Amino acid sequence: MDYRIEKDMLGVKSINDEKYYGINTIRAMENFNIGDKFVNIDFVKEIALIKKAAAMVNIKLKKLDEEKGKAIIKAAEEVVSGLFDENFHINAFQGGAGTSTNMNVNEVIANRALELLGRKKGEYDIIHPNNHVNMSQSTNDVCPTALRIAAIRKIRKLADALASLQEAFQIKEDEFANILKLGRTELMDALPMMAGQGFGAYAKAIERDRWRIYKVEERLRVINIGGTAIGTGLNATNKYIFMITDLLQDLTGIGLARSDFPMDITQNADVFVEVSGLLKSCAVNLMKISNDLRLLGSGPRGGFGEILLPMEQAGSSIMPGKVNPVIPEMVAQVAMRIISNDSGITFAAASGQLELNAFIPIITENLLESLELLERTIIIFREKCIEGIEVNKDKCKENLEKSTAMTAALINHIGYDKASEVAKRSLASGKTLREILICEKILSEEEINKILNPLELTKPGIPGK
Structure with missing residues (x-):
């Protein structure tokens, strides 16, 4: 297995040369090694889409060399397609407000872009994760x-x-x-x-x-892209801010809008x-x-x-x-x-x-x-x-007939107190409301049929009237 050496302000790391991520990602994987709950891959792909848009705009503004920019665009498209999903294994619960995830994407795109240009991974003097892939951007x-x-x-x-x-x-x-x-x-x-x-x-x-x-x-449509670190837009021109917002609208098919106060969104x-x-x-x-x-x-x-x-x-290992x-x-x-x-x-x-x-x-x-x-x-x-x-x-009918639910329909005909007595006798005797009403001649069968008509009972109004 071949390794490459990468360095940052804290020192150096050996990295498996088959991997497209770099030293920032390695540090994050080590620091946040608390399980396998990795950053949502769809979120990663949207970050890569933003990298593509940023490269396209920076090429137009002549801030980014066209050959390097096109390699970054192609690499970003491949990340969006899922080609490099196995290179995004940083834990979702991370410090740094998302910097580790952003740098993970920057490094994968940079190293794949280098490969597309026929260069070796880690040759950041040619395409750099920060200087080129993250140009005019911030994690924030x-x-x-x-x-x-x-x-x-x-x-x-x-x-x-x-x-x-x-x-x-x-x-x-x-x-x-x-x-x-x-x-x-x-x-x-x-x-x-x-x-x-x-x-x-x-x-x-x-x-x-x-x-x-x-x-x-x-x-959710209002975005702060171009606000960079704290929303002031340092290192991003006004042309860039307007152009990348318009481009992201086209690339996503979503009616995104530039925030008129990016510091708020940030x-x-x-x-x-x-x-x-x-x-x-x-x-x-x-x-x-x-x-x-x-x-x-x-x-x-x-x-x-x-x-x-x-x-x-x-449903059960013991109850057949x-x-x-x-x-x-x-x-x-x-x-x-x-x-x-x-x-x-x-x-x-x-x-x-x-x-x-x-x-x-x-x-x-x-x-x-x-x-x-x-x-x-x-x-x-x-x-x-x-x-x-x-x-x-059948069960619905049985439960309904056993209950005293329909006594409410009798209130306007025999009064609340009388209806309560009928309900009480129904529960005590086991007889239905209909049986008690007929047996005790409280209402005629014709009146009962009108009052207890299902269509009357389940809509506004007074049943039987």
């Missing part, structure tokens, strides 16, 4: 910009996944529109409802999530908190829905048993025939992770100091993980759970 404008681009791409996928989930709930709303079941409040018998109405409520909650998440993209991370908060809201809805489904599908004999969830895998609601359970656990990630993002954003937030790495990791987890989870939730749900009509 590159990383926030890359995070915003990566987040927008994932938000669009998440919004599409939510739209499909909403549609799946709406299909179930129509499918179960004529099945009467028992509603519950505080886990106790409440009013009757149509099974489809419950799924309609889920669809509305997901609709809000979809719209909020779709719209929040606007908050030091303040509140927008990421805002985005994460909406992901948390979505997680809350998903967790509530998944827990509802677990309750409604509980049993098969000792629980509610009103819906039948798709059976995906055996047991099938657990594994998909809703997965959804709930992902929701817990999203909520936890939001707390981390909140703490990190609040911990920024003066002209820079040093905790951008954990904001990046948590936000991108939340977006990815939500999208994948929602797709699986829809495909392996929601689309296959069935309603147990």
Whole structure:
């Protein structure tokens, strides 16, 4: 195995010559060797895209030699394509506000560009990671910009996944529109409802999530590229700033906008908190829905048993025939992770100091993980759970008839107190409300049929009038 020697202000390091990263990356791998939670590769690829754009602009401005610039552009494109993914193994939890990640990308692109020119890795006098690949840039404008681009791409996928989930709930709303079941409040018998109405409520909650998440993209479009270290733009000309913003619009297909005050974007991370908060809201809805489904599908004999969830895998190593609601359970656990990630993002954003937030790495990791987890989870939730749900009509009817839920419909006919007495006698005797009303001649059978009509019970108005 061949090695090359690289040096920096702290000393020298031997580097496996098969690797495209350099001494900065080696130090980061050694310093942050706390596990295999590596920097999100999509974030890395967006950084590489920015390097490509910077090289293109610097060539046009004649700040970068065209031959070297084209090699950098080609190398950056290869990084974006995933060709060098194995060269990005720095831990996601790193000090330095993302400098290690930025330098990792700079070194890989520089060494690949050197190779494309027929030179050896490490010949930085020809193409230097800082002088050429990082020209007119800083970690502090590159990383926030890359995070915003990566987040927008994932938000669009998440919004599409939510739209499909909403549609799946709406299909179930129509499918179960004529099945009467028992509603519950505080886990106790409440009013009757149509099974489809419950799924309609889920669809509305997901609709809000979809719209909020779709719209929040606007908050991420403002970027600080060209602001360099603290937002003042030192070492980046105005021409460069305008040109790279326009070019990134073209390369990403996203309506990115140059910040009119880059120092704000450089030091303040509140927008990421805002985005994460909406992901948390979505997680809350998903967790509530998944827990509802677990309750409604509980049993098969000792629980509610009103819906039948798709059976995906055996549920026990000791109880034959047991099938657990594994998909809703997965959804709930992902929701817990999203909520936890939001707390981390909140703490990190609040911990920024003066002209820079040093905790951008954990904001990046948590936000991108939340977006990815939500999208994948929602797709699986829809495909392996929601689309296959069935309603147990017999169990819905049985639970409803055994309850006293329909006594509320009697209030306007016999009064609250009388209705309470009927409910009490029903529970004590085991007879249905209908049987007691007829037996005690409280109402005629014709009146009872009108009052307890399912279509009357599940819509606004006074049943029977």
